[in-house]
Amino acid sequence: MEFTKYQGLGNDFILVDNRHNAIPLLSSKEAIKLCDRHFGIGADGVIFALPGDENTDYTMRIFNSDGSEPQMCGNGIRCLARFLAKLEGIETVGKSYRIQTLAGIMIPRLEEDGQVKVDMGNPFLLAKEIPTTLTKGEEKVVNQFLEVGGQSWSVTCVSMGNPHCITFVDNVATIPLETIGPMFEHHAVFPERTNTEFIEVVRSDYLKMRVWERGAGITLACGTGACASVVAGVLTGNCDRLCTVELPGGCLTIEWSEQDNRLYMTGPAEAVFTGVMRTTPTNCKE
Numbered sequence: 001m002e003f004t005k006y007q008g009l010g011n012d013f014i015l016v017d018n019r020h021n022a023i024p025l026l027s028s029k030e031a032i033k034l035c036d037r038h039f040g041i042g043a044d045g046v047i048f049a050l051p052g053d054e055n056t057d058y059t060m061r062i063f064n065s066d067g068s069e070p071q072m073c074g075n076g077i078r079c080l081a082r083f084l085a086k087l088e089g090i091e092t093v094g095k096s097y098r099i100q101t102l103a104g105i106m107i108p109r110l111e112e113d114g115q116v117k118v119d120m121g122n123p124f125l126l127a128k129e130i131p132t133t134l135t136k137g138e139e140k141v142v143n144q145f146l147e148v149g150g151q152s153w154s155v156t157c158v159s160m161g162n163p164h165c166i167t168f169v170d171n172v173a174t175i176p177l178e179t180i181g182p183m184f185e186h187h188a189v190f191p192e193r194t195n196t197e198f199i200e201v202v203r204s205d206y207l208k209m210r211v212w213e214r215g216a217g218i219t220l221a222c223g224t225g226a227c228a229s230v231v232a233g234v235l236t237g238n239c240d241r242l243c244t245v246e247l248p249g250g251c252l253t254i255e256w257s258e259q260d261n262r263l264y265m266t267g268p269a270e271a272v273f274t275g276v277m278r279t280t281p282t283n284c285k286e
């Protein structure tokens, strides 16, 4: 099976042309193997370009590198837009797609400067929508205290279809992501686990972010996480509605529109290589 590896700010994905079949051509177990950086191709996830329905051009499905299926992926949908344009042979500026995801319809558009701008839809703010039991279901989770790793953190939770728990800190470089990330992800107050973002406010229009992703661990960038962080920043008075978010892999421009309440994310997406998958039998026989 042919695949193309893409990356958006170093958040990397194996893209599979699944346009002629409504069911992903690979199982979640196979995805885990392919994402492995030693025994597989190496990636943060596998993305399938599936047929759309009467309202959409295509459907996106994605497996995280641990085989779980998230609702959405911001960096991934920019990669998918480039992949589809390449497959169709129409890489024209202004080309846009209506893509069905488990978080609703998203609309990526190819920009003049080579970047991809995505209409990421509305954020969800109620505790039951995240979901989290940190507070009552009908309430927002803004600057709530959460005990993690023997420390009390002030957190704000936002769903972009997938769950995010955001903490504003003085210096992102000092956060022990490797140890604290999994504790947030698996905390009992998050029944569907959570993505976790640590944010340093450099200026009201410039944030620095590090992320621990649900089902993928430390990644170089997270598009839904950057959107959720700007929403959290506006709700807590930490940032403007239009912000640059600097991640280890580079920068995203995020706008939370006051007019339509939707998030707009702009950033790069690039093909890395195309290859053919083969299965490798084990040589151990008991």
Ligand SMILES: N[C@@H](CCC[C@H](N)C(=O)O)C(=O)O
Binding pocket: 011, 064, 069, 070, 071, 072, 073, 074, 075, 076, 162, 163, 195, 213, 214, 215, 216, 219, 221, 222, 223, 224, 225
């Ligand atoms: N890296 C992605 C998010 C991928 C899904 C996430 N790990 C989850 O389980 O929700 C992004 O760019 O948004």
